[in-house]
Amino acid sequence: MSEDLAFWLSYITNGKHLTWYASFQFTIFAALAGGMLAVIFGLAGATLKNSRFLPLRLIGTIYSSIVRGVPDVLFFLFFPLAFEQAVEWFIASQVCTPETIAAQSAAWPPCKEANWFLGTPEYLILASVSLGLVYGAFATNVIHGALRSVPKGQLEAARAYGMSASQVLWRVHIRQMWVYALPGLSNVWMLIVKATSLLSLLQIADIVLWADRLGAPNFLPAVGLVHDDWRWRYYLVLFVFYILVTLLSEKAFNAIMRRAGRGILSEAR
Amino acid sequence: MDTFLNELGLFAPAVLFNIYFAAASIPLGFVFAVLLALGKASSNPLISRLSRGYVYAFRGSPLFIQFFMLYSLALSFNVAVWKPWGISWFVLHPLFIGPLVLTLNTAAYTAEIFYGALRAVPRGEIEAARAYGMSGRQQFRHVIWPNLIRLAWPAYTNEVVFLFHATCIVYFALPVIGMQKDLMITAKELFERDYNAFLHFSVAALYFLVVSLVIFFLFGLVYRRLMRHMPAAPGLRYAPKWLR
Numbered sequence: 001m002s003e004d005l006a007f008w009l010s011y012i013t014n015g016k017h018l019t020w021y022a023s024f025q026f027t028i029f030a031a032l033a034g035g036m037l038a039v040i041f042g043l044a045g046a047t048l049k050n051s052r053f054l055p056l057r058l059i060g061t062i063y064s065s066i067v068r069g070v071p072d073v074l075f076f077l078f079f080p081l082a083f084e085q086a087v088e089w090f091i092a093s094q095v096c097t098p099e100t101i102a103a104q105s106a107a108w109p110p111c112k113e114a115n116w117f118l119g120t121p122e123y124l125i126l127a128s129v130s131l132g133l134v135y136g137a138f139a140t141n142v143i144h145g146a147l148r149s150v151p152k153g154q155l156e157a158a159r160a161y162g163m164s165a166s167q168v169l170w171r172v173h174i175r176q177m178w179v180y181a182l183p184g185l186s187n188v189w190m191l192i193v194k195a196t197s198l199l200s201l202l203q204i205a206d207i208v209l210w211a212d213r214l215g216a217p218n219f220l221p222a223v224g225l226v227h228d229d230w231r232w233r234y235y236l237v238l239f240v241f242y243i244l245v246t247l248l249s250e251k252a253f254n255a256i257m258r259r260a261g262r263g264i265l266s267e268a269r
Numbered sequence: 270m271d272t273f274l275n276e277l278g279l280f281a282p283a284v285l286f287n288i289y290f291a292a293a294s295i296p297l298g299f300v301f302a303v304l305l306a307l308g309k310a311s312s313n314p315l316i317s318r319l320s321r322g323y324v325y326a327f328r329g330s331p332l333f334i335q336f337f338m339l340y341s342l343a344l345s346f347n348v349a350v351w352k353p354w355g356i357s358w359f360v361l362h363p364l365f366i367g368p369l370v371l372t373l374n375t376a377a378y379t380a381e382i383f384y385g386a387l388r389a390v391p392r393g394e395i396e397a398a399r400a401y402g403m404s405g406r407q408q409f410r411h412v413i414w415p416n417l418i419r420l421a422w423p424a425y426t427n428e429v430v431f432l433f434h435a436t437c438i439v440y441f442a443l444p445v446i447g448m449q450k451d452l453m454i455t456a457k458e459l460f461e462r463d464y465n466a467f468l469h470f471s472v473a474a475l476y477f478l479v480v481s482l483v484i485f486f487l488f489g490l491v492y493r494r495l496m497r498h499m500p501a502a503p504g505l506r507y508a509p510k511w512l513r
Contacts, residue, residue: 069474069477069478069481069482070434070474070477070478071434071435071437071477072434073434073437073438073441073453074437074453074456074470074473074474074477077453077457077470078466078470078474081460081466081470082466082467082470085464085466107462107463107464108463108464190329194330194331194332195331196331197331197333197334198331198333198438198441201441208333208334208337211337212337215341228345229341229344229345231337231341231344231345232338232341232342232344232345235334235337235338235341236338238334238337238338239326239330239334239335239338242329242330242331242334243325243326243329243330246325246328246329246330247329
């Protein structure tokens with residue numbers, strides 16, 4: 001029994017496993033940064049959608065509705081690749097000479113000097129922005145709806161007190177908007193958490209990639225831990241991890257909603 | 270223009286795989302979801318707990334992980350079970366295991382929709398049915414089910430579109446066999462060949478968009494048929510719900 005315990009203790013504290021635990025930081029960072037950016041993009045999108053200037057309103061509407069017809073995974077993959085290419089194209093227009101372009105044999109970038117190498121941190125930031133853009137479109141709809149559900153009387157009362165337009169917006173409208181937006185935003189947060197499992201598609205050594213490597217069958221003690229194909233166990237751990245995150249987020253959002261709903265008629269919630 | 274048309278031709282066989290995955294998992298997922306929704310509403314605590322747990326687990330975890338988990342689980346049974354039975358070529362084939370996982374996933378989401386609709390069925394109608402002396406089965410067949418499906422249909426349409434979109438990660442988790450590639454793999458391989466991200470991903474997006482609109486249209490037709498007895502028939506409006 002105690003030998004078993006000692007074995008498992010040394011198993012889960014093996015150096016490779018420690019790397020796996022460390023890689024959770026990527027997932028957590030992407031979720032938090034993506035969530036924050038999604039709210040920012042959501043606020044911006046909702047503002048555009050409410051704009052009185054037609055082209056801006058169109059931009060907001062197109063932004064929020066385009067995600068509906070196209071899979072989020074496609075956007076998530078497309079944005080970092082396209083951004084990298086756009087930057088390389090810009091660099092190429094500055095540094096490439098006809099000679100270097102002629103010397104380049106690959107299809108991209110135009111010349112070797114224009115190559116922009118992306119490591120894990122850069123990809124992680126791009127992935128977070130990508131998550132923010134995709135789910136910001138969802139948040140746009142949530143916030144747009146919430147802005148419209150704030151009772152008109154509240155805004156009229158604020159105006160009657162002599163508040164300026166921006167004061168009404170920031171002190172009354174957006175303050176009260178959260179109560180109506182939080183249920184929807186909690187759904188968006190759950191989507192973002194689930195989308196963080198896709199980081200490995202952008203060559204980030206995240207928890208999924210490590211689970212795959214650690215679980216792969218291995219019979220050479222020199223290479224790593226010796227076991228059969230244990231991948232399903234590792235994935236089961238991730239499965240449970242995500243369920244726990246969902247559970248915790250639900251609890252947290254319930255607490256936040258209770259707090260944000262203080263002093264507001266219960267029918268609003 | 271020519272490259273664009275050429276590109277459309279390259280993606281045409283690929284979209285069939287996405288449509289296959291969705292079409293194979295939707296009917297099965299539908300049946301399973303009805304059972305799960307009824308299980309969730311069941312008065313038997315064991316059945317209710319199990320259904321609740323299932324729905325929570327599959328809604329609370331990413332489809333990507335579910336794919337990896339179930340595929341690696343199937344792989345680990347390969348030597349002991351599938352090989353001796355001689356069915357490993359079938360069980361481990363992406364065209365089998367893809368729809369299987371999608372079915373399990375969509376069943377959980379759809380069950381949640383159906384469960385919500387089940388609780389929204391007007392109580393008065395059920396009481397009236399009971400007063401007429403209908404048996405439980407008759408109540409379900411003639412009162413509860415028609416109400417449920419009408420209430421759930423718009424949200425279910427939304428879920429079907431989400432499921433279709435979810436088919437794009439099937440081949441990121443499962444092995445690609447020969448020329449069997451879906452839209453995302455085709456786009457990715459073409460991208461790796463000539464690095465033209467804007468063309469390839471836009472064409473894939475266009476295919477997804479078109480099929481989504483077709484789904485909205487077809488399910489709108491069904492909805493109109495379901496609501497044909499209502500005084501003001503709802504028009505075919507592109508009115509998507511925004512969240513899964």
